[in-house]
Amino acid sequence: MTSAPKRVSDFSAWYNALVVRAGLAENASVRGCMVIKPYGYAIWESLQTIFDRAFKETGHVNGYFPLLIPKSYLSKEAGHVAGFAKECAVVTHYRLKMAEDGQGVVVDPAAKLEEELIVRPTSEAVIWSTYKNWIQSYRDLPILLNQWCNVVRWEMRTRLFLRTTEFLWQEGHTAHATQEEAEKEVLQMLHLYERIVRDYIAIPLIKGIKTESERFAGAETTYTIEALMQDGKALQAGTAHYLGQRFAKAFEVTFTNQAGIRDYVWGTSWGITTRLMGALIMIHSDDDGLVLPPKIAPIQVVMVPIYKTEHERTAVIAQLAALQKQLNSQGVRVKLDDRDTRKPGYKFAEYEEKGVPIRVALGPLDLQNHTVELARRDTKEKCTIPMGDLSQQVADWLEMIQAHIYERALSLQQQRTLLVDDYATFKKLMATKGGFLLAHWDGTTETEAKIKAETKATIRCIPLDGDRTPGYCIYSGKPSKRRVVFAQAY
RNA sequence: CGGGGCGUAGCGUAGCUCGGUUAUCGCGUCUGCUUUGGGAGCAGAAGGUCGCAGGUUCGAAUCCUGCCGCCCCGACCA
Structure with a gap:
């Protein structure tokens, strides 16, 4: 293994190498796009699960709207189109045909679309055009809807997770009968984001309002959660927009209120993206690789067997399997790496690179002494404990690690x-x-x-x-x- | 879109200025033996349209022309 770049010498190279080496993602053959590998996707799934649960607890439901948006929709809200026009992928044709020379395929000029379709950079336009049909009365409100999907923004310069042409996100779109309710909703979601990012991803944040130049295209107010990376640069980790009546006016979404008066609907939208993965990596990781908060780690404990003979191997793995079962029963996510094709040292390094919070190693000596060796990823601390203490020690350490990496990040933010x-x-x-x-x-x-x-x-x-x-x-x-x-x- | 750079094995590269035998080296991969408590050692092996197309030449990775792709710096951006 060649040595990895260090944070102090080249933060950017360190970040990119880490993402690839930890098996999170890699650049795709399509410019600006990435392949999210299973380990990286598992972390995203953890985040999705946590956020989705919180959305539902606050009364939101999931739906799904089309990827393709008619060009004319996008232009209905003036500020919105001005903000996104420069980075839209456009579908102009619906068919290919064999090339004249027989070499490959070409766009069939006969299959030109009457109206071009835009690959969604965000879904306000298509969603508000739909809300028009859903809303007539105050009785139809509020609509508290969220969708998990992908969007495309044709950025000039891309970086794994931080800015890719296509990215995954969640976008909430709500409609309300009153301004107060919409304002309450947007703040509720901002605080929800802050709480989850802090409590689960262990990232300290500053909550605030964006200035006019940084505001979402089409919003009246944009609220943001801002995080500070180890290199001293900030990263916008999530946003919640108060849309006022702008999209309602653009798409003529009106309702009759309790007083019998027609009014425009009040809206909000809010989102977090796979960029959060970038924040997570840049805040907690070190020169040896990723450091994952236990609450979102796909693997919380990895078990590495150590042995010489086949007989030892069988005995060691059997013991680890029993311990794994025990930890599983208390809700800990455990992987027992029984591959015979890699040596222990290799595995140690590999799981450190992948940021697994706790490593358990067990060899013939431990079998004899009825002990296990534990190692913490965040502090590199190691200890050997009686097997009987494993459950308690793992539970304690998972909590301590979660708290410690948050404290470490908070202290760094405060210093800076x-x-x-x-x-x-x-x-x-x-x-x-x-x-x-x-x-x-x-x-x-x-x-x-x-x-x-x-x-x-x-x-x-x-x-x-x-x-x-x-x-x-x-x-x-x-x-x-x-x-x-x-x-x-x- | 402006400025700069680069395309050679899965990855990273030497060779190109000044054309000449079988295209260099490292990592990784595969096989065998020895190993296994911190990224193993030795021996052997496989792997190449030198980005693409054309040209010059007895001969092109190397020279010329065109094209394609990628990276870096700037403007843009969750």
Whole structure:
């Protein structure tokens, strides 16, 4: 095995190599697209299960809308089309035919579509055009719908999980009879995202509101959860949009309220994507590979048998199988790696690379002493314990690991979240360590753009919590209502 | 779309300036033996339209022309 890149020398190379070496994903033969491999997909399935359960607990149901959207739909909401037009894949024909020279196939010019179809970059357009038929009265509201699907955005530059041409996500689309209800919904979903990302993926976040330039195309307000990666760059981990009546107006979705007056419906949309996988990797992992939070790890405990003779092999594996059964019965996800084609050292390294939280090793000596060896992925701590203590030790460690990697990430975020009051320091920090810099801003798009041009930093959000003391803009010196969060972002 | 670079075995590469025997090396793969408590050792083997098409030449991975693809930097972006 050639040695892997290190975080300090080349974070980007480290990330890419890690994704591939841990067996999460690889670049597909199609430009900008990725193949999510079974191990990576298993993590995504963990996330899906957790989020889906939470959506349902808050009254949402799943549905499915078409991949292809008529071009005219997309253009109905002006801001929406302006935001997405530049990155849409367009279907223009519906048939191929054999080439004249017999070499392969060509697009059949006779099969041109009357109206081009857009591969969805997001589904507001097709969903609101459908809601028009579903909603007549306040009795039809609210609609609390979610869909799990893929979308396509033709990005210029792509990176595994962080930005791919096609990605998987979840998009919630709700419709409400009142503004208050829609506003309540959007905040509910923001808090739900924050709670799950924190409690399960062990990622600390800053919740806030996007500035006008970073707002979702078609939204009145975009709420965001922002995370900080180990290299000091920020990553938007999820968004929830308050759409007001914009899409209702664009698609003429009206209803009669309890007073008998016709009004436009109020909407929200909210999503998390496979990009969360990127956040998870970049926040917790180390130079030896992935580090997974136990709650979402497809394999929580891996068992590695150690033996010389066939007789030893049989005995060791039988013992491990019994322990596996015991752990399974307490709900722990255990893999017993009984492959005879790899040596223990190879397996140790492999599961470290894959981020399995706990490793159990058992050999002839352990059989004799009635012990097992345990190793923690996050701290590399090892210990040998009596077999009888395994259940308790595993349960304790899984909890400790989950808590520890969150604490570690939180501490790193706190160390790199700094109040900055002069622009020289701001520029210097952005050019070196990065991080979340809390600074005053005069509230104008112009200032935001100038700071971005000079430092590559954008306003990640106007935080919901924290200090609300007024001050003066770090760039223009004009009055500022409160500090906002600046960072360079993925 | 602007600027730069690269296409040689599954992956990473040498060779190209200055054309000349059987295209180099490493990793991985396969076989055998020895190994197995931290990514094993030795021996042997398989694996190539040198991105594609055309041209120059006795002879092209190498020179010329065209095309295709990919990567990096910028603008865009969950």
